[in-house]
Amino acid sequence: MKKTFNKRAIVRIAGTVAAIAMAGLVAAGCSGEGGGGQRRAEQALTRFLAESQGGANFDAAAFSDLLGGISPESFAAILQNSPVDVMAAAMTAAPADLVAGSLGHFAVGHGGNFAYDLNATGDGIIITAYRGPGGVVVIPATIEGFPVVEIGNRVFVANIQQGRQTTRQNLVGVVIPNSVTRIGDEAFRNLRSLTSITLPNGLTHIGNHAFAGAHGLTSVRIPDSVTHIGESAFWSMNSLRSINLPLSLTVLGDAQKIFGSFSNNRELVELIIPYSLDLAPLIISVTDWGITSTNAHTFEGSMGRLPLATRARLTDAGFTQ
Helix, strand or coil: CCCCCCHHHHHHHHHHHHHHHHHHHHHHHHHHHHHHHHHHHHHHHHHHHHHCCCCCCCCHHHHHHCCCCCCHHHHHHHHHCCCHHHHHHHHHHCCHHHHHHHHCCCCECCHHHEEEEECCCCCCEEEEEECCCCEEEECCCEECCEEEEEECCCCCCCCEECCEECCCCCEEEEECCCCCCEECCCCCCCCCCCCEEECCCCCCEECCCCCCCCCCCCECCCCCCCCEECCCCCCCCCCCCEEECCCCCCEECCCCCCCCCCCCCCCCCEEECCCCCCCHHHHEEECCCCCEEECCCCCCCCCCCCCHHHHHHHHHCCCCC
16 A cells, blocks of 8 residues: 655644754754853953952943843852952942852851960850951851851951051951851951951841941941940941841940940931831940940931931930931
8 A cells, every 4th residue: 555645744844843953953052152151251351350450440330331141159259369459349349239149159268367266165266366368258167166156356457547548458358157146346447448248147246346437338237136236336437328227136335435336427328227126225325333324326427318217216216316
């Protein structure tokens, strides 16, 4: 018996197969183009940063145009190998979400970059000094098998002499592990180069003057675990625009001191206060001699650009502008 074939059916089948094959080729091409596009974007950014000379010749507009295809992981990998002045300029110009997303991808610092000691109970590490190269510092969660639980007093502090920063000019970002519960007095004071910091979710104590004068920070998120914010902890940060009060807060500043915890931040436009946070107890301070006083100056010089509703809530609680 002679077999017959429907030519039209054969044509339709052939056309369908060809279409499927073409779709596969296009998809493969797009995939390759996507990977190639990502690589080209990374190469273009790497070349741009290699040709830049830090703040003096850094073209922020041209830099922004190169970030479209850059992932946070790639951003960190590229910056990791850049000079510190270029890194600082890039982290200042990059979108905040890209910077925040990239911090976790920087290499973790090793114990040799830090001086450290055991805490009083012998079960945790206190960082007592930093002696690394700068850039983005990722503090390790453990050193010699012990959890890192505290950043001591003045660990990253920058000394200011005759209006010039003489040390720590090259520290632009810090990632603190969740094991850390305490940041000591003046730990990051006057660190003008610092543009980004990640505070850990287990943090409970922020010391006096901890971030005072850290002019490069524009935004700080204080985790809900924090109960104590010391005197002048966030005082006079010239670029600070957004910060929050955690619901867990019980101690705010020191009435015996001249400057408040958040005073003299004239660029501040957002202060996030949980609706259920009672501000009244935070304005009361008891001195070492048992004398009750008020921390009315806590936000002095920082309310001018805040929303009216926020200002009203602060002033109704007794804080002065």
